[in-house]
Amino acid sequence: MLQQFEILKKAGLSVTESRKTILDLFFAAQGALAHADIEKHSSINIDRVTVYRTLQTFVENGIIHQIPTTDNTILYALCKDSCEAGHHHDEHVHFICVVCNKTNCLDDVMVPMVKLPNGFLPIQTAMIVKGTCIDCRSPHPQPFPQR
Amino acid sequence: MLQQFEILKKAGLSVTESRKTILDLFFAAQGALAHADIEKHSSINIDRVTVYRTLQTFVENGIIHQIPTTDNTILYALCKDSCEAGHHHDEHVHFICVVCNKTNCLDDVMVPMVKLPNGFLPIQTAMIVKGTCIDCRSPHPQPFPQR
DNA sequence: AAATGATTTGCAATATTGTTGCAATATTTT
């Protein structure tokens, strides 16, 4: 909880209950979370609007980042080390497990270069890998919602 | 229009006006389309629900595929050659132009392999590149909506 | 080409998700 305090402070944000609670959820969740995961989480009682605004604020302040999906949801994730280092969040690989359905940031796996057709100039690249994650190969209880 | 007919037939779907019209839009659009693009397109007059159901049917039948985004929309695209060949739609690169905002399938650009941490087994990989597209380097009129 | 059956469409109702303004509350600063 002290960690949460410092993250907020460092970003120049007020330290409020809502924000600390939502940060807590991200720390508790190994994978990425959607708005709905947070809003519907049993232990919290925060207004929908506040959740929206908190997520937006966190994105704007580099505390969490968005992960592309093909199902009308936005996933958000805290990066393991990166956020304080301020690296580019689009440069690491995201992994979606087809068994537990959790989305992981593979912070250590950098997105490889790719050769584009003439005339296409890349600025940022995102990579999403689907497969089975380490937890689902040698399974043990997973505390958090399916993502 | 004959092409549209055959695509639907081959998929074992009834050939209806709505479906042909929506397929037309995909052929006319160089880039990917969102539900809203189709629904709001001036020249068509198809019920929202039909658009939803048509897109779903097309995805299920491999006529179009979904493209991951971070902005709560699903983009759909027809693949240039692939759909009839039945290749994996997750294996080519998608390119989003930051100028015209169109999304292109780079059918010829295959997604490179990437080394994952121990325990992670890949099944499919998607790659999304943002940058400037060929049209926006040597611009000429673009007929279709911004995507 | 007409009749039959199967599929698809559009409407209506409803559910879910996202946004805005503003007053009340909480946090930070002085």
Added chain:
DNA sequence: AAAATATTGCAACAATATTGCAAATCATTT
């Protein structure tokens, strides 16, 4: 502790998505 600032929750609204069902369209058979 008071003033200034920032955040929250409510209410209203807007946009997006889903479902059931009757009417219309399409495919098939005759």
